[in-house]
Amino acid sequence: MDCNCVSDLLLPPVPALWTPGIAFPEWAYKPESSPGSRQIQLWHFILELLQKEEYQGVIAWQGDYGEFVIKDPDEVARLWGIRKCKPHMNYDKLSRALRYYYNKRILHKTKGKRFTYKFNFSKVVLVNYPILDMASSPFFLAQNHFNGGSTTPDCSPEAIQSLFPRLPDTSRGTSLFDRGTTAPGPEGDKLRLDSFPFLSSGAPCYSKPPSLLGPYPRNPPFDYPWGFNPYLPGAFSLNNCPKLPPGSLYPSQFYPNPLQSSLSQLPHPFSSLLPPGEAGGGERGAAGQTGGTNGTAGGQPARLCLPPYQGSLSMGRTDIGSGATLGERVEPNPPGMGLSLGLGAVSLGAGTGTDQQSPTERRGGVKQDPESDSDLEITDLSDCSSDNENEHEFGIRKESSHANRSQLVLDGKKGSVLPPISSLPPPVSPHPLKSLMPITPPPPSLPRSLSPSMALHERHRETETLKLIHS
DNA sequence: GGCGGAAAGG
């Protein structure tokens, strides 16, 4: 039989709202590039595991935001092997694949910590992100030299969230892995990571707005569903994550989803997207096992668990625009600086700066409807087509001793520098938050206007920006 | 353990 491997099984049956060019880099889906099409990618898989409580013992978020530890390398490799129908997969190979992500800057190694890697979410999220507010988003700004250029790029969830000011109605579960059949935009093409130099070659966390780079050769930026945010409920089908309360109660096994928390406090679109209870007050959820088995349970928004993030999640709507609370430096947008994002590096440890550990005891996830879980059971391997007949030998786990001290190596080797755009038009429209520059712990940044009308306005704005840029 | 080159496969 063929290897249905779990790949497909894990994919939600419903194409749902997945839209091309959004949120995750195309290579992440690479539908057509691989014969089988929908080959899940390793980092997706990793994220997947990270979201499943049942794998907490195997791999889990730990440390800085986006950082995770592979607690049981062999097991992860085994699971990956199962998923990919590669019975002989092992950590060595898997790690090679992981290393491969360094270049893409999807991941990077946390030096000094064994089996510890860190997602560069900014990359993941920004890729393909429609132009929109990036220019004014705190997140965006944070990663630029707008504010003096010395600020640490903000890859915090809040910042990320700010990139998704508008949210479509994504109440239906959609999966990150759901690349379904859906049709891509015009021409069926999808944005490629390559289209975003700032994502593929710049410094970590480089966040030059795509719009400024002219990354939309064929896809008008506005063709994308605004606001599709993989980090928001509904974006994924992985809804096993316990709901997290708006506050900052962190379930022991799941870190809070800052975005979600933030969303719950947002005025409208966002909060309405939150699963019931989430927007409200959130309660805890029994960490129980997720027994659900439906990918996209009817109407139940999928849940996404974000990596640990020690920053404060507090972010009242009242804070919007009054960044004062943050106390960070408020800097006016220097005219002329426009969107020239130089973007500093963030990754390699710089990121959120603090290296403290995330909360592990706080609990407070909202209970999730067991039935709304999409399952990512990596169990059904019924048929792995192709050559690998030995799927059965997945059981072969060798125990390996992973003990070692890591070595510090500067990976400057491939760090490419982003070409600074020195002649970009100044930010089109000032935004209150624009001046807020988080330094360390990224401050809560709220999306600016969320109103539809504003959306239109912004679109227009973006268009103008593009014009300027291209002229 | 971790890294990255190289080659091969899908």
Place this chain on the structure above:
DNA sequence: CCTTTCCGCC
């Protein structure tokens, strides 16, 4: 293009 597989090196 994204691994997978091998491998030598640190």
